[in-house]
Amino acid sequence: MSLDLLLLAALDGFSYAGLLFLVSLGLTLIFGVQGIINVAHGSLYAFGGYTAASLVIWALEKQAPTWVLLLALVLAALAVGAVLGGIIEIGLLRRVQDKDPVLQLLVTFAAFLMFEDLQRLIWGATPYSSSEVVAKLGNISVFGVTYTRYQLLLIPAVAIVCYLGLLFCLRRTRLGKQIVAVAHHREVATALGINTKRIGLITFVTGAFFGALGGAIAAPTTSLVPGVGTDMIVLSFSVVATAGLGQVTGALITALMIGLARSIAVYTAPEMEVAVPYLIMVAVLLVRPNGLFTVAQARRI
Amino acid sequence: MSRLLDLRLLTVAGSLLCLVLGLAFPWSKTPLIVGLCYGIAALGVAAMVRAGQVSFGHAMYACVAGYTVAFLARAWPQLDGMLLIMGGIGTSLIAGAVIGVFVVRYRGIFFGMLNLAFCMVLYSVIGKVYDVTGGTDGLRINRPTVLGIAFERDGFETALLIGTLGVAVVLGVLVQRYFQSASGEALAGIKTNETRLEYLGLSARKILWNGYVFSAGIVGVSGAMFALVQGLVTPDIGSWLRSGEFVFITILGGSGHAIGAFLGAAVFELVKLFAAAYMTGIWQLLLGATLIIVILVAPQGIVGLLLQKSAASKGGGGH
Numbered sequence: 365m366s367l368d369l370l371l372l373a374a375l376d377g378f379s380y381a382g383l384l385f386l387v388s389l390g391l392t393l394i395f396g397v398q399g400i401i402n403v404a405h406g407s408l409y410a411f412g413g414y415t416a417a418s419l420v421i422w423a424l425e426k427q428a429p430t431w432v433l434l435l436a437l438v439l440a441a442l443a444v445g446a447v448l449g450g451i452i453e454i455g456l457l458r459r460v461q462d463k464d465p466v467l468q469l470l471v472t473f474a475a476f477l478m479f480e481d482l483q484r485l486i487w488g489a490t491p492y493s494s495s496e497v498v499a500k501l502g503n504i505s506v507f508g509v510t511y512t513r514y515q516l517l518l519i520p521a522v523a524i525v526c527y528l529g530l531l532f533c534l535r536r537t538r539l540g541k542q543i544v545a546v547a548h549h550r551e552v553a554t555a556l557g558i559n560t561k562r563i564g565l566i567t568f569v570t571g572a573f574f575g576a577l578g579g580a581i582a583a584p585t586t587s588l589v590p591g592v593g594t595d596m597i598v599l600s601f602s603v604v605a606t607a608g609l610g611q612v613t614g615a616l617i618t619a620l621m622i623g624l625a626r627s628i629a630v631y632t633a634p635e636m637e638v639a640v641p642y643l644i645m646v647a648v649l650l651v652r653p654n655g656l657f658t659v660a661q662a663r664r665i
Numbered sequence: 666m667s668r669l670l671d672l673r674l675l676t677v678a679g680s681l682l683c684l685v686l687g688l689a690f691p692w693s694k695t696p697l698i699v700g701l702c703y704g705i706a707a708l709g710v711a712a713m714v715r716a717g718q719v720s721f722g723h724a725m726y727a728c729v730a731g732y733t734v735a736f737l738a739r740a741w742p743q744l745d746g747m748l749l750i751m752g753g754i755g756t757s758l759i760a761g762a763v764i765g766v767f768v769v770r771y772r773g774i775f776f777g778m779l780n781l782a783f784c785m786v787l788y789s790v791i792g793k794v795y796d797v798t799g800g801t802d803g804l805r806i807n808r809p810t811v812l813g814i815a816f817e818r819d820g821f822e823t824a825l826l827i828g829t830l831g832v833a834v835v836l837g838v839l840v841q842r843y844f845q846s847a848s849g850e851a852l853a854g855i856k857t858n859e860t861r862l863e864y865l866g867l868s869a870r871k872i873l874w875n876g877y878v879f880s881a882g883i884v885g886v887s888g889a890m891f892a893l894v895q896g897l898v899t900p901d902i903g904s905w906l907r908s909g910e911f912v913f914i915t916i917l918g919g920s921g922h923a924i925g926a927f928l929g930a931a932v933f934e935l936v937k938l939f940a941a942a943y944m945t946g947i948w949q950l951l952l953g954a955t956l957i958i959v960i961l962v963a964p965q966g967i968v969g970l971l972l973q974k975s976a977a978s979k980g981g982g983g984h
Binding site: 459 | 719793
């Protein structure tokens with residue numbers, strides 16, 4: 365493997381890690397507060413991607429400038445996060461809140477199944493692409509390797525902004541502190557006068573927005589086909605599980621690790637590409653069963 | 666007593682119905698066998714649900730068994746169908762034992778998603794290693810002899826139907842026995858309160874591992890049978906959607922009694938036939954909607970409803 369190729373792989377991995385982190389951030393946030401792994405998170409990614417691609421294609425027909433296209437991506441994610449996230453939280457999760465955790469997981473799985481078909485009904489099976497956005501932002505040269513600005517700068521920047529924004533909200537704002545309190549102990553938080561229902565909805569919609577935003581900013585870089593949601597939910601779960609469920613900063617480091625490993629595999633052993641993230645997860649969980657960044661907790665009997 | 670009798674009666678009636686249907690309408694043999702295979706697989710998944718664990722990756726054991734059957738049948742074409750099935754079960758048991766060591770350390774979401782991860786790895790590797798597995802085109806399996814008898818297509822299907830039905834009943838009884846055995850009760854104890862189980866001096870991991878290997882073997886049976894009736898294995902046999910369908914059937918039927926898996930499979934096949942005839946393309950939509958309704962209305966599944974009903978009628982009549 366030549367040095368150029370290694371650099372290219374590193375850049376690929378870096379950009380992909382940004383995406384992966386964004387999606388994982390939503391997943392881990394929802395788990396941290398609600399205690400639910402939202403399998404339908406993959407559908408949010410896919411819906412965000414498709415909606416964004418459709419919006420961009422429509423905007424291009426109207427000869428919209430580049431900043432409008434970028435805005436369209438964010439708007440698509442906001443709409444998908446609010447609408448689908450709201451539907452899932454209010455329509456489904458609230459109804460099973462007191463049931464067996466297994467049933468809660470299955471409800472999101474059922475929602476995922478339904479969204480997969482809905483997505484096919486709405487957008488069909490033909491690939492969707494909106495790569496014009498990437499072309500408009502132009503290229504950048506890093507140590508002699510030419511790379512698109514969109515993938516190298518914009519995607520990681522969006523991920524970092526979301527991460528810092530979330531951290532700021534959680535640590536510095538009233539709402540964020542309420543969210544943290546609910547994550548720590550739901551009952552005590554309720555007793556302290558926090559409206560846990562409202563907090564639950566806000567967290568879920570925020571998490572859903574991150575998932576949809578991942579899809580939306582990924583849309584210009586790939587062509588969307590049915591099944592993208594499945595790959596993403598399993599992959600982002602492997603990030604979240606490797607980092608430790610509910611670990612936001614851990615997810616950032618793990619996403620980088622898995623993103624880089626995956627892209628190196630793409631160049632050196634393409635048939636292993638899909639397996640690499642899971643192999644990392646298995647290896648980590650063998651040594652640290654609760655993930656890399658989880659702190660030990662007292663056992664509840 | 667009476668409710669057990671009911672379920673036994675239901676088993677006998679259902680088996681007879683399968684046989685009569687299959688013999689009267691030859692076209693119905695394949696859907697019947699496929700339905701029974703799904704039922705058997707759900708039986709395996711149900712064993713895990715008893716322990717409060719849902720695996721989203723059990724189709725990998727059907728996949729392992731199916732491909733073993735294909736490899737064996739291609740390497741030694743003269744091998745008997747029975748031996749092929751045995752081989753399939755064997756490898757799925759081995760795979761279950763190895764992967765089990767790892768996954769039984771986890772509960773709940775981790776358990777489900779780790780199984781899914783293993784399943785996805787297997788699925789994608791099989792799809793990519795074209796030279797060995799034929800990629801997404803899969804591998805053809807020539808019709809083997811069964812117990813030394815070479816069958817024509819129709820005879821082979823009849824033999825498979827009778828065989829699958831027999832296996833389904835035997836496994837159903839076996840699983841029900843297992844549920845009521847000490848080991849099976851301990852398995853259910855993992856769901857109720859694992860810490861107390863450990864205080865009793867039992868190793869929860871060991872119990873779950875036993876159950877896991879057992880369930881992997883059962884799903885393996887279904888995979889081997891399925892491969893034979895299709896005469897073809899493709900990676901789809903191990904797709905996440907297949908695993909999801911197994912879970913669906915298990916929840917729909919209920920894990921309170923072994924017969925639930927087959928009741929669930931019957932409803933599942935009916936919905937599938939219905940969807941194929943009238944609503945192509947929204948199959949998953951129907952599945953998802955049904956699953957949500959079942960979870961909200963009858964979280965114990967069909968079996969739960971049946972048991973509730975018989976308990977209520979018994980209570981009303983006796984007191």
